[in-house]
Every structure is written in structure tokens, then in C-alpha cells.
Amino acid sequence: MAESMVGLKRSHRCTEVSSADIGKKVTVMGWVAKRRNLGSLIFVDLRDRSGILQILFDENIIGKEGFDKAYTLRNEFVIAVEGEVIKRSGAVNENLKTGDIEIAAKTLRILSESETPPFPIEENIQTKEDIRLKYRCLDLRRPDIQSNIIMRSKVATLTRAFLANEGFLEIETPMLTKSTPEGARDYLVPSRIHPGKFYALPQSPQLFKQMLMCSGYDRYMQIARCFRDEDLRADRQPEFTQIDMELSFVDVDDVIDVNERLLAYLFKEVLDVDVKLPIQRMTWQEAMDRFGSDKPDLRFGMELQNVSDIVKDCGFGVFTGALENGGSVRGINAKGQGSMPRKKIDALVDFAKGYGAKGLAYIAIHEDGSYKSSFAKFMTEDQMNALVKAMDGEAGDLLLFAADRNKIVWNVLGALRVELANQMGLLDKSDYKFLWVTEFPQFEWSDEEERYVAMHHPFTMPMDEDLDMLETNPGAVRAKAYDIVLNGTEIGGGSVRIHQADVQSRMFKALGLTDEVANEKFGFLLDAFKYGVPPHAGLAYGLDRLVMLMAKRDSIRDVIAFPKVKDATCLLTNAPDVVDAKQLDELSIKIEEEKTEE
Incomplete structure (x- = not known):
């Protein structure tokens, strides 16, 4: 009792x-x-x-x-x-x-008193995640989960203190705002007072923080809740938290400077880890060429090698066909993996197919220097030797090659090097390797929409020297955009914003947006820009991802108190759920069952 x-x-x-x-x-x-x-x-x-x-x-x-x-x-x-x-x-x-x-x-x-819990309240239990999330109040008692949640609170508190000391003001932006569907899907909220009209939950505070710069607030920060209706992965949630900031009268180096010092402060205070400053920088192009990824993991090597010139005249149609179609042939060297069984190599081929590859070519170099290859019969001995040399191949190595359009080759080998590193035990969670990736492409081509779309967002400033190509060669324009990457995970990203009306107009035209459409979507921001807008730039971190890496966890669900699962449902509360007909009537909403043909 x-x-x-x-x-x-x-x-x-x-x-x-x-x-x-x-x-x-x-x-x-x-x-x-x-x-x-x-x-x-x-x-x-x-x-x-x-x-x-x-x-x-x-x-x-x-x-x-x-x-x-x-x-x-x-x-x-x-x-x-x-x-x-x-x-x-x-x-x-x-x-x-x-x-x-x-x-x-x-x-x-x-x-x-307590009934017998459905699972032990202990660290690192093997209970299925869906059971743990259904009884999340019990799961949250486990010491390892409590440690994660306490760490998250400490990171948030220290961030606020650091940025306040740097002159940032914490200002809240609206949760109920206007839908601007340029990117991920919005979560919509129906209005009872305005039947047939909807608010949107913010995907980020982007437009409001830019207006705060127009309003003279100079340095803004917010630990902001954001919402995106998108397919989920281990590091995604329908609702998530950003450490959001915007600064006036700055350029790229100013934003990077304050954020490097913030990261060094957080890692020292929370983990007693010294972050060496300045953090390494790498252009997007170099990152893709060397690692096949715009968020490369620098804890290990296994860099991509472009061998297109070496195989351009070989007799292997997979290689030459890719080159004739404007693609490339690139490879990675898995050191010491030359004795990998054929079954495991076949599993790697299947893995690569999941990233768009039609297959993988390989050379397994035996300890005596001879080799086994999936394509040797199409190559001369000199061509094979030249290829092995270009890959720095030695006895005991496994060389893997992809041939296709650059985008596919990068995706395949970028994912494959991480998969191999994981299999080879090269990923030390206590080794924190930071990297700034800079000079992203301004645009990327969307096959679905048959037009260029902004790689970041429509308000990102192009590199000054690339402005002349906005109309003539948009695919070659680089952006003043930067991502901060930690151990192969993008933990934050930002850009210098466009503050000149003529450049913004040209940007909208490059995206296929007429003045009328641009005004309809972003009119309130463009109107604010008519009355004196300072040069400004910003950045936002994914707090969940940052704490996940600091806590050495594999999923952000382990550092969020009440997370949702992959289908965006909450196992604890059973949300989303049906609501009363009366509530729908008040919102002027009618649910129609989908009719299926017999």
C-alpha cells in the first residue's frame, strides 16, 4: 500500500x-x-x-x-x-x-508499488525497440537512455550560454505559418476560424530569421522545433530540433568562426574532447571526387580513384560504355580484403545495386601477387597492371570498381566505402573527425520536375565569380553554402543569403518561378527586403543528430525523449489517430473513404 x-x-x-x-x-x-x-x-x-x-x-x-x-x-x-x-x-x-x-x-x-515491468530496466538490453517505445516511460528509466537525455539538456543549455555570450538574442518564431512547398512536404493544420484554409508547421524558421535580420536584430538564435512530412530513416524524425542561428553583416568565414568555437566549447565541456581548430575545409567537388559523398567520413582512407583514362581503350564494354555516355570509371581499394570469399563479394554487389549500380567489377590480389578478376579476360596484361598500379594495389588487396554516370558512381562507391569500413572495424565512435564542406552546387536537376531546383533553398547566394552563369550555365554555378560534417553525418548546414533584389529575381527565374509565383510563395519576405536588408548568413544544426554522435548512438531515437518510429507513428500514444466527427465538422473537413473497384 x-x-x-x-x-x-x-x-x-x-x-x-x-x-x-x-x-x-x-x-x-x-x-x-x-x-x-x-x-x-x-x-x-x-x-x-x-x-x-x-x-x-x-x-x-x-x-x-x-x-x-x-x-x-x-x-x-x-x-x-x-x-x-x-x-x-x-x-x-x-x-x-x-x-x-x-x-x-x-x-x-x-x-x-510496481507491477513486473515488461523488460529489465538495465543498460544496453536487447529488447525489441517497438516494445521499448510502447513502454517508453520505463525505457527512459534505463541509465544509458537517461545519460543521453541529460547530455542533450546539457548541450542545449551550454549552446544558449555560449551564443548569448557571443551577442545572440534568443527569439521565438511562429509554429503556425504559411505553407511554402519548395522542398519536403509540409504538415498542415486546418483553421477552424477560416474554413478551407490551412496553416503549415515550419520545416525551419528560415524566412522568419531572415526577416529578423531585416528588422535589425543582428544575431538571432533559437532551439527550434521543426516538422517535415518525409520518409524516415535512423537519423530522421517527422518532428525534430534545430540549433538555429542567423547573423548580419557577415560572410562565410564569420559564420564558420563562431561555429567552430561553439563546437570546440561543447565537446570540451560535455565530453572533455579537444576539437582542433581550424576545422578542415573541403569543396563539394573535392569531397565527391575523393569520397563519393558530400558528407565524407574522414576516420579512414579508402578514397575513390578515377581510372577512366586508364580503361578508356580496354575491351570491357561496361567500362567503355559508361565513358561513351559521359560517365566515369572509379574504384576503391579495400586493403587486406583480397581473400574475401566470393559469397561476401556477391553481397557487396547486391549492396551496390541498392544504390543504383548495375553491378561491381573487382580484382582480388592474392598474396603471391596473382589476381582473380571479374573482367580480366577483357583486358591486356599491361592494362591490368596499369589499373592495379593506379589503385595502389598490393598483395592481399581487393579492388572494387563502378562504371556509370558520375552521380551513380559517387553514390555507389561512397556508400560502399562506409559499408566496408564498418565490416573491417575502422569506425571508432570515440574518434571525432569534423569537416566543413563548401561551395556546393547552387542547383541540381530534378528529373521528376524537369527543371533545376535549389540544392539548399532559393535564398542561397551564388559565389560572386559564378553570378554571370546564372542564366547561361546554371548547372555550373556554385553556392556560398557550407555544411558541417562529423564522422560521415551532416550535423549542420547553412549559407550566405541573397540580399540584393536583382540577384534574387534572377535566382527565381533560374528555378522556373515567375515573379507572380515567387510573390505568392514568398511575398512577405520579398516585401521586407524592399526596406533595407543587410548582408546576412546563417546555419542550423540538427540537435538530435549532434547529440546522437556525441552519445555514440546509432539512432536519434535514443536521444529523443518521445520519438516516433519509421512510419511516423508514436507507439506510446498511438498517434496519429482518428478524431471525433464533431471536431471535423468544426474544421469543415469531411473524410471520404477511398473507393476501390470490385
């Missing part, structure tokens, strides 16, 4: 008690993590968000009634204990912060 805590006040969290408190009376409260009955003594591991503290129940100290009550304790009971801090009677537990002490209980109150 649950008891009241009237007259009790917690004096310490569990791990706030230390050997310095020996002899003192304390009051602690928390959950029973474990109970061990030794007959005349009962030991309980008491858990709260700070960690574990051992409680000793001795009938000679607590009395028979209190001892009998301690005997009824089960895992996850919530209890309050008054007692004295004493030196641990048994062996010291080096794995616990409180491993050299315990509390000799003098009183015990059971504040709440």
Missing part, C-alpha cells in the same frame, strides 16, 4: 552522497533497481537519474516492522529511505560512483 511522503524531504540524489558524508543522516528517494535478501540483511540498489546507491536494511537498525516491509520490496517500487551514510560493509564496487559507501536505513516508506 502506497504511503505518503509527508514530513520527508529528499536531501540528496543517489550519487550526490559520497564518502565525505559518512556519519551524516540523509534522505534519499528513487526506484528499486535490485533487491538481494541475505536472511538477516537485505540490500537494495536504489536508482534515480543520477545513478545507483546501495541501501542496507538491518533488522537491528530499522526494527522488525521496517525489515518486514523491506522484504516486500520488488523491482521498480518507489521508496523513500532515511538513514546514515556508512562505509560499505562488503567489497568496494569500483564500477559505481557510490561503490565505497551505503546507507544504513532507519526508516522506509513505500511511496508506490
